[in-house]
Amino acid sequence: MVIILGYNNTESQIVNSILDKNNISYKYSLLESQILDADKLILPNPENFNSAYRRVNMMNLFSMLKIIDKPILGIDNAIYFMCSQILDKFKCGLGLFDFDLNFKGKQEIEELYVKGKVDVQDDSKLVKISEKGSTIWFNEAKQYPLSEYSKSSVLNQIGRRTSITYEKGNSYAVTIDFEKNPDFAKRAIENFLNL
Secondary structure, three states, X not given: OEEXXXXXXXXXXXXXXXXXXXXXXXXXXXXXXXXXXXXEEEEOOOOOHHHHHHHHHHOOOHHHHHHOOOOEEEEHHHHHHHOOEEHHHOEEOOOOOOOEEOOOOHHHOOOOEEEEEEEEOOOOOOOOHHHXXXXXXXXXXXXXXXXXXXXXXXXXXXXXXXXXXEEEOOEEEEOOOOOOOHHHHHHHHHHHHXX
16 A cells, blocks of 8 residues: 555645556555555655645654655655755755755746756666656756765756756655656656555
8 A cells, every 4th residue: 555645635646647557556644554554655746835844744744754664755846855954944854865955935936847868877766777868847947956865867958967866765756747747757656666
């Protein structure tokens, strides 16, 4: 059973569709008992990060999620939950990835998407080496810096490389817009499900 953290007001139709096509049972929940019983966890893209953060906090899930030993996948802006500090909002993240990120709310991000080529490290589990050179749509204003946990990246128009996936132990994150890249999203989630 896959548990998708239910901190949004709606479900992710893209994630649901991929799980349904792969005959994976899943449930949206913020209940500790269901999270502990899950085989894998997915943190969907938070539609309203502040609201999602409050819900996780109200359910007292931060301590448990920090130490849980299950594969966990963060999608798009869920990377903020997984980092150490969300600097602009002065909030602590789960620390699954040991770096800090400046919060980029929707009002701060231009909706400008460009095409880029994917580069993949040989040891990536989330993105297969066969994806190297494939094209994705990404928002330069929203992409995240490279770190020791970066396993795939994209080159922007001014020659700066930014991360599109992070991996560390059982923690994984895909930081691209799934709606703009449904095929890439499908393969990344399927790779996560097959871990």
